[in-house]
Amino acid sequence: MFNKLFYKKREAKIINVEKISSNLLKIDFKTDFFEYIPGQYIILYIEGVVARNYSIYEVSLNKTVFSIIVNINGDGIGRRSIKEFNINKEIFFAGPMGDFIYNNNEVTHKNWFIATGSGISPFIPMIKNIKDKKDIILFLGARDKNEFPQINIEGINIIYSITNKDTLWNGERGRINRVMIEYLENEKEKEDISFYICGAPHMVMDTKKLLEACNINKDKIYYEKFGF
Numbered sequence: 001m002f003n004k005l006f007y008k009k010r011e012a013k014i015i016n017v018e019k020i021s022s023n024l025l026k027i028d029f030k031t032d033f034f035e036y037i038p039g040q041y042i043i044l045y046i047e048g049v050v051a052r053n054y055s056i057y058e059v060s061l062n063k064t065v066f067s068i069i070v071n072i073n074g075d076g077i078g079r080r081s082i083k084e085f086n087i088n089k090e091i092f093f094a095g096p097m098g099d100f101i102y103n104n105n106e107v108t109h110k111n112w113f114i115a116t117g118s119g120i121s122p123f124i125p126m127i128k129n130i131k132d133k134k135d136i137i138l139f140l141g142a143r144d145k146n147e148f149p150q151i152n153i154e155g156i157n158i159i160y161s162i163t164n165k166d167t168l169w170n171g172e173r174g175r176i177n178r179v180m181i182e183y184l185e186n187e188k189e190k191e192d193i194s195f196y197i198c199g200a201p202h203m204v205m206d207t208k209k210l211l212e213a214c215n216i217n218k219d220k221i222y223y224e225k226f227g228f
């Protein structure tokens with residue numbers, strides 16, 4: 001954390017703030033030339049000082065606008081401030097940085113992405129970047145259906161699961177990692193799948209343990225924990 005004080009700070013201006021689900025806010029920032037590898041994140045300096053990490057959700061074609069999505073449920077200092085962000089606000093950030101990126105050299109043919117909440121953020125640009133999308137499954141978990149953002153990526157299979165028992169719902173129910181394991185049990189060639197996991201730390205570590213218990217090689221499990 002101490003190191004974060006020494007990253008080169010860059011400036012950006014908020015040009016759009018948009019609610020994309022009941023708990024996710026998408027924020028677009030205008031900055032100078034912004035190049036990144038899908039999966040990377042930025043450090044946002046809240047009120048210039050408090051460092052919080054946010055994965056990059058989207059970058060404009062001319063590479064001068066980048067977007068993040070933030071889960072605004074919660075009372076932490078970051079989320080409390082971000083909820084109040086308005087257009088034209090100027091902020092400092094550092095990055096992009098991070099090594100949670102899609103492994104182009106992987107020998108497996110199938111890619112399974114598992115996310116809860118804002119954990120979807122790094123997966124959207126990663127998946128858009130994969131040329132052959134036919135063997136991609138995106139597993140998305142939330143408490144309720146209104147927490148899911150709209151996802152427009154053709155050619156991928158998306159499995160949604162909610163944990164709220166009181167909601168009328170035709171999709172899967174229960175924790176998304178358990179749902180994913182049920183799908184895995186029906187797979188003949190488990191060794192042909194790479195797994196990418198992102199979201200709350202306990203979900204990420206539970207999913208990793210479940211996969212290892214199914215004899216999935218650690219080298220095929222890539223993950224990013226949104227916390228410590």
Ligand SMILES: Cc1cc2nc3c(=O)[nH]c(=O)nc-3n(C[C@H](O)[C@H](O)[C@H](O)COP(=O)(O)OP(=O)(O)OC[C@H]3O[C@@H](n4cnc5c(N)ncnc54)[C@H](O)[C@@H]3O)c2cc1C
Nearest residue numbers: 051052053054055069070071076077078079118121226227
């Ligand atoms: C690589 C990465 C990418 C992330 N991407 C996203 C994203 O795309 N969308 C999203 O909604 N959230 C993301 N997060 C989580 C985000 O950084 C914040 O932790 C979250 O918004 C809660 O912050 P808060 O200040 O509201 O809560 P708090 O309760 O204040 O923070 C949560 C806890 O984590 C600690 N903490 C949080 N950030 C840091 C930090 N940078 N250094 C040291 N300690 C810290 C706090 O001290 C506190 O104990 C990401 C986290 C990581 C590590």
